[in-house]
Amino acid sequence: MKLPKDLEKRVRQTIWQKSKTCVLWFTGLLLLIIFFGDVVFPTKYVGMKIVGYILVLALPFIFTKFPFNLIDETYCGTIEHVEIKTSTVNEFLATRFREGGATYAYKINTLYLHIITPEGECIRRKVFSGQTDQGQFLDTYHAGDKVFHLYGTKTVVLLPTEADEHVACAVCGSVNEKENDVCRECGCTLVKDFIWSEENENNV
Numbered sequence: 001m002k003l004p005k006d007l008e009k010r011v012r013q014t015i016w017q018k019s020k021t022c023v024l025w026f027t028g029l030l031l032l033i034i035f036f037g038d039v040v041f042p043t044k045y046v047g048m049k050i051v052g053y054i055l056v057l058a059l060p061f062i063f064t065k066f067p068f069n070l071i072d073e074t075y076c077g078t079i080e081h082v083e084i085k086t087s088t089v090n091e092f093l094a095t096r097f098r099e100g101g102a103t104y105a106y107k108i109n110t111l112y113l114h115i116i117t118p119e120g121e122c123i124r125r126k127v128f129s130g131q132t133d134q135g136q137f138l139d140t141y142h143a144g145d146k147v148f149h150l151y152g153t154k155t156v157v158l159l160p161t162e163a164d165e166h167v168a169c170a171v172c173g174s175v176n177e178k179e180n181d182v183c184r185e186c187g188c189t190l191v192k193d194f195i196w197s198e199e200n201e202n203n204v
């Protein structure tokens with residue numbers, strides 16, 4: 001799927017936002033090792049020095065979960081069916097009391113969409129996971145609905161049908177009038193169909 005230019009730019013910005021902490025720390029630590037390596041690790045054993053350097057340089061990746069924090073993708077398609085999985089979670093919660101803690105069991109619902117992409121591919125994507133006794137939106141999606149998800153956002157928006165008068169913004173989730181081309185909240189281009197016509201594009 002070809003994206004409007006402003007959404008493409010947004011995806012690139014999101015990737016940089018998620019990468020920069022790791023990149024900057026890694027560069028900083030690398031420079032520190034290059035210039036002050038002997039001060040930081042004052043050992044005459046080369047092997048030990050190398051292990052120390054590797055451990056230090058691995059820290060930014062461990063703390064920022066880079067590159068795993070980048071895993072996501074833009075997708076769209078028609079829902080084939082909606083799958084709701086209910087599972088039990090056992091969680092140990094430490095308490096302030098002397099007895100220490102207790103194990104609590106609760107149920108969570110996970111919502112998966114089985115989607116047929118415009119290219120005819122069948123994909124399964126998780127859209128929601130949460131405790132069963134809390135407010136949930138399990139009936140938001142139905143078979144036949146067209147959906148769109150933009151890389152790095154938390155939402156999977158429903159694309160408007162002919163009869164719909166509103167469209168949800170794929171970036172911020174705000175509801176907009178269908179005739180609008182850009183979101184009134186965030187100014188991003190509104191995606192209304194899989195096939196994008198460049199005339200309505202918001203060139204920012």
Ligand SMILES: [Zn+2]
Pocket residue numbers: 169170171172173174183184185186187188
């Ligand atoms: Zn918006």
